[in-house]
Amino acid sequence: MESKSIAKQKIRIGFVGCGQFCRFFVPLFKAHPAVEFVAVCDRVPERSKEFAETFGADRIFDTFEEMIASSEINAVAIFTQRNQHGHMSIAALKAGKNVYSAVPMATSIEEIKEIVRLVEETGLTYSMGETGIYRPAAIYCREKFASGEMGDMVYAEAQYNHDMKDLYHVFQYSEGDDWRKMAGLPPFYYPTHSTSMVLSAAKAHAVKVAAFGYADKVDKDIFGVGKNYWDNPFSNSSMLMQLSNGAIARISENRRIAWGVPETYISNFHGTKASYECSLIQHSYIKIGADGPEYEDVSDLLNPIELTKHKGEPDFVAEAVKGSWASGEAPIQILSRIPQELQPMETNHSGTHKFMVDDFCQAYMTGKLSPTNAWQAARYNLPGLTAHKSALQGGVVMEVPDCGDPPEHLEVLSADRRENEEDYR
Numbered sequence: 001m002e003s004k005s006i007a008k009q010k011i012r013i014g015f016v017g018c019g020q021f022c023r024f025f026v027p028l029f030k031a032h033p034a035v036e037f038v039a040v041c042d043r044v045p046e047r048s049k050e051f052a053e054t055f056g057a058d059r060i061f062d063t064f065e066e067m068i069a070s071s072e073i074n075a076v077a078i079f080t081q082r083n084q085h086g087h088m089s090i091a092a093l094k095a096g097k098n099v100y101s102a103v104p105m106a107t108s109i110e111e112i113k114e115i116v117r118l119v120e121e122t123g124l125t126y127s128m129g130e131t132g133i134y135r136p137a138a139i140y141c142r143e144k145f146a147s148g149e150m151g152d153m154v155y156a157e158a159q160y161n162h163d164m165k166d167l168y169h170v171f172q173y174s175e176g177d178d179w180r181k182m183a184g185l186p187p188f189y190y191p192t193h194s195t196s197m198v199l200s201a202a203k204a205h206a207v208k209v210a211a212f213g214y215a216d217k218v219d220k221d222i223f224g225v226g227k228n229y230w231d232n233p234f235s236n237s238s239m240l241m242q243l244s245n246g247a248i249a250r251i252s253e254n255r256r257i258a259w260g261v262p263e264t265y266i267s268n269f270h271g272t273k274a275s276y277e278c279s280l281i282q283h284s285y286i287k288i289g290a291d292g293p294e295y296e297d298v299s300d301l302l303n304p305i306e307l308t309k310h311k312g313e314p315d316f317v318a319e320a321v322k323g324s325w326a327s328g329e330a331p332i333q334i335l336s337r338i339p340q341e342l343q344p345m346e347t348n349h350s351g352t353h354k355f356m357v358d359d360f361c362q363a364y365m366t367g368k369l370s371p372t373n374a375w376q377a378a379r380y381n382l383p384g385l386t387a388h389k390s391a392l393q394g395g396v397v398m399e400v401p402d403c404g405d406p407p408e409h410l411e412v413l414s415a416d417r418r419e420n421e422e423d424y425r
Contacts, residue, residue, distance in 0.1 A: 009074060010034055010035060010036040010037075010365075011029075011032075011034050011035045011036065011037075011074065011075050011098075011361060011364055011365075012035075012036060012037035012039075012072060012073045012074050012075065013029055013035060013037070013038055013039070013073060013074075013075040013076065013077055013100070014038075014039040014040070014041060014061060014067045014068075014070075014073040014075070014076050014077070014097075015029075015038070015039065015040045015041065015051070015057075015076075015077045015079060016040075016041045016042070016064045016067060016076060016077070016078055016079065016080060016088065017041075017042060017078065017079035017080035017081075017084075017102075018040055018041070018042035018044075018047040018048055018050070018051040018079075019042075019047070019079060019080075019173065019174055020170065020173060021079055021102065022051075022077075022079035023051070023054075023055075024346075024347075024348055024353055025077065025079070025129075025353065025357065026038065026040070026051065026055045026057070027055060027345065027346075028342060028345060028353060028354060028357045029077065029357055029361075030055060030056070031341045031342055031345060032339060032341065032342060032357060032358065032361050033339050033341060034361040034362070034364065034365050035361065037058050037059075037072065037073065038055070038056075038057050038058055039057055039058055039059040039060065039061055039067065039070075039072070039073055040052055040055075040057045040059075040060055040061070041060065041061040041062070041063065041064055041066075041067050043063075045062075048060045048061075059072065064088065064091075065091075068091060068092050068095040068097055069095065073097065074096075074097060074098060075097055075098040075099070075100065075125075075364065076088075076092040076097045076098070076099055076100070077100040077101075078092070078099065078100070078101045078102060079102050081174055081175070081182060082103075082104055082107060082182075082185055082189065082190060083107045083182075083185070083189075083229070085101050085102065085103075085104060085105065085106055085107075086105065086106025086107060086108060086111030086112070086114075086115065087106075087111065088101075089101050089105070089106070089111075089115050089126070090111065090114050090115060090118065093115065093118040093119065093122060093124055093126070094118065096122070096124070097124070098124045098125040098126070098364055099124070099125070099126045099127070100127050100129060100360045101126070101127070101128050101129065102128075102129050103128055103129060103130050103190065103192045103193070104128075104189060104190050104191070104192055104381050104384075105128050105192075105374075105377045105378065105380075105381045106381065107185075107189045107385070108385070109382065109385055109386075109401055112377075112378050112381055112382060112385075112403070113378075113401075113403060115374055115378075116374045116375060116378055116403045119373070119374040120374075120407065125360065125363050125364040125369075125370065126370075126373060126374040126377070127356075127359060127360040127363060127370035127372050127373065127377075128192070128372040128374075128377035128380070129356045129360075129372070130192045130193070130196045130356070130372050130377070130380065131193065131264075131349040131350065131352040131353075131356065132192060132193045132194070132195075132196030132197040132200070132264060132380075133196050133197065133200040133371055133372065133415050134333065134350075134351075134352035134355040134356065134415060135197060135264070135265070135349075135350050135352060136301070136302035136303070136330040136332045136333060136350065137197065137265055137266040137269075137276070137278055137283070137302055138196070138197040138200055138201055138266065139332050139333065139415075139416060140276065140283075140285075140298065140301070140302055140332055141156075141197075141201035141266060141269040141276050142200055142201040142203075142415075142416060143416065144274065144276065144285070145201055145202070145203070145269070145271065146203070149273065149274055149287065150269075150271030150272075150273055150274040150275070151271040151272035151273030151274065152245075152246075152247075152271060152272045153202050153204070153243075153245055153246075153247040153269075153270075153271055154247055154248075154270045154271060154272060155247060155248050155249065155250075155268065155270045156198045156201070156202065156247065156248075156249045156250075156266065156268055156269045156270065157198075157249065157250045157251075157252075157266070157267045157268040157269075158194040158195070158197045158198045158249070158250075158251055158252075158264070158265065158266045158267065159194055159251070159252040159253070159254060159264065159265070159267065160190075160191075160193040160194045160252075160253050160254065160262075160263075160264040161254045161257050161259040161262065161263050161264070162254070162255060162259075162262040162263075163254075163255065163256065163257055163258070163259060163262075164183070164218075164219060164222075164235060164255050164256055166261075166262055167183060167255070168183070171183040180219075180221055180222045180227065180228065181227075181228050181229050182228070182229065183219075183222050183228070184222045184223050184224075184227055184228025184229070184230065184232050185228070185229075185230065185232070186230055186232040186234060186237070186388045187213075187234060187235065187236060187237040187253035187254070187255055187388075188211065188237050188239070188253055188384035188385065188387045188388040188391070189230075189384060189385065189388065190253065190384070191251065191253055191380070191381065191383065191384025191387070192377075192380040192381060192384070193264035194251045194252070194253060194264060195251055195379075195380045195381075195383055195384065196372075196380045197264070197265075197266050198249045198251065198266060198269070199243075199249075199379060199380060200371075200415070201266070201269060202243055202245060202247060202249070203245070204243040204244045204245040204247065205243065205244050205379040205400075205402060206241040206242070206243060206244075206249075206379070206382070206383040206386075206400045207241075207242050207243065207244050207399065207400055207402075208241070208242040208397055208398065208399055208400060209239045209240065209241050209242075209383050209386050209387045209390055209397070209398055209400055210239065210240050210387075210390055210395050210396065210397045210398070211237055211238060211239035211240075211387035211388070211390040211391040211395060212237070212238060212239075212391055212394075212395050213233065213234030213236065213237040213388075213391035213392070214234055214235060214236035214237070214256065215233045215234060216233065216234065216235035216236075216256055218235075218256060219235070223235055232388075234388075234391060235254075235255045235256035236252070236253070236254045236255060236256050236257065237252070237253050237387065237388065237391050238250065238251065238252040238253075239251050239252075239383070239384075239387035239390065239391075241383055241400075251383070251384075251387075253384070260321040260322060260323065261321075261322065261323035261326070263323075265278055266278060267279070273287065273288055274286060274287040274288065276298075278302075280317075280320070280321070281299060281303055281307065281317070281320050282297075282299055283297070283298045283299045283301070283302045283303070284296070284297060284298070285298050300331070301330065301331050301332050302330050302332060303330055304325055304326055304327070304328045304329065304330050304350065304351065305328060305329060305330060305331060306325040306328045307320060307324070307325035307326060307328075309325075310324075310325060326350065327347060327348045327349070327350070327351070328347065328351050329347070329350075329351030330350070330351065333351050333352075333355070335354070337358075337417055338354050338355060338358040339358065342354045342357070342358065355415070356372075359371055359372070359413055359415065362413060363413060366413075368410070368411045368412065368413050369406055369410050369411065369412045369413065370412075370413055371412065371413055371414065371415035373406060373412060374403075374406075375403055375404065375405060375406045376406075376412075378402075378403040379402065379403070382400050382401055382402070382403075383400050386398050386399075386400045386401070
């Protein structure tokens with residue numbers, strides 16, 4: 001397939017799924033200089049109307065099928081329930097629409113392979129909206145490891161802690177009386193917050209996994225055979241991955257855990273010459289120098305700017321555990337590389353939303369691949385889907401399927417570039 005030419009038409013995007021998460025993104029896309037048209041769609045008409053009025057949408061579509069059939073849009077942003085992303089992405093790509101999809105990419109290996117095939121066949125832009133690669137710890141480990149300063153990668157750990165009690169209202173909002181069936185989603189069907197951080201820093205992919213699950217003892221009406229759409233018994237799951245570079249990584253997805261606020265982070269990233277570790281808001285870097293270990297506290301570089309402003313206050317740690325001051329950007333996240341229109345806007349998930357939106361828009365406008373393109377997104381999702389199978393079989397070692405690298409002639413945008421590379425106007 002030849003590299004696609006630079007797109008002439010600006011982005012005309014339709015949002016499907018007017019839920020609690022989507023409302024963070026409609027304003028960002030609408031403000032982006034590459035976007036000229038925004039439409040919305042939800043199975044509950046009142047939600048579409050509310051979004052249209054709140055955000056000034058240009059059109060309301062009654063159904064997803066009507067949306068992707070319309071010549072008024074050239075892109076779709078999918079913010080529906082997790083198990084809907086795969087088949088909706090496939091349908092949109094077949095209809096000739098570019099796709100921005102919330103995580104996960106899909107909940108089946110077959111759907112992931114089909115999305116990759118369609119993207120390669122059509123040359124359309126696909127980007128998975130994964131926050132992990134834009135989070136400060138991932139940026140830091142990526143830069144340090146890529147510089148060679150850390151030596152060979154040895155071991156890493158990452159996890160996503162999000163207790164179920166914080167999720168009940170989310171599923172109730174979207175699923176009504178059947179919310180428990182959706183709430184029982186296997187933790188490793190939603191692995192990318194954790195996998196993306198480690199794998200993007202490692203510049204490697206998983207080749208083998210072995211996993212175990214924690215059979216939930218609290219919500220017996222959510223987890224277990226016949227309780228959810230997947231007969232899933234696990235609220236927590238952990239896996240060991242053997243990576244293509246020879247390193248080992250542990251990934252945990254925890255939905256039944258005593259923790260302050262929902263949080264995803266790298267806790268360890270170890271090389272033969274240097275190591276990074278994180279404990280809550282303490283970020284440490286240890287390098288082996290000529291005179292032995294050299295310690296550097298990099299907390300102020302990786303913590304949100306607003307959080308650091310309060311660190312001298314007596315209740316600082318107590319408030320930080322509650323998630324106070326956690327939504328903004330950290331110094332390592334370079335805002336200057338995104339359009340000025342987005343820079344002052346509200347953000348969330350450690351300041352990552354603006355970067356995800358901009359990378360989709362830049363990928364579309366330039367014909368390059370986003371950092372979370374279909375091939376890379378597949379490598380973030382496939383280990384989790386394989387690991388769930390392993391956990392169901394008591395930890396059997398399994399090979400992880402791989403869709404390979406993007407075609408060599410397609411350039412991939414770097415998530416860590418320091419300034420705008422294109423003029424959207």
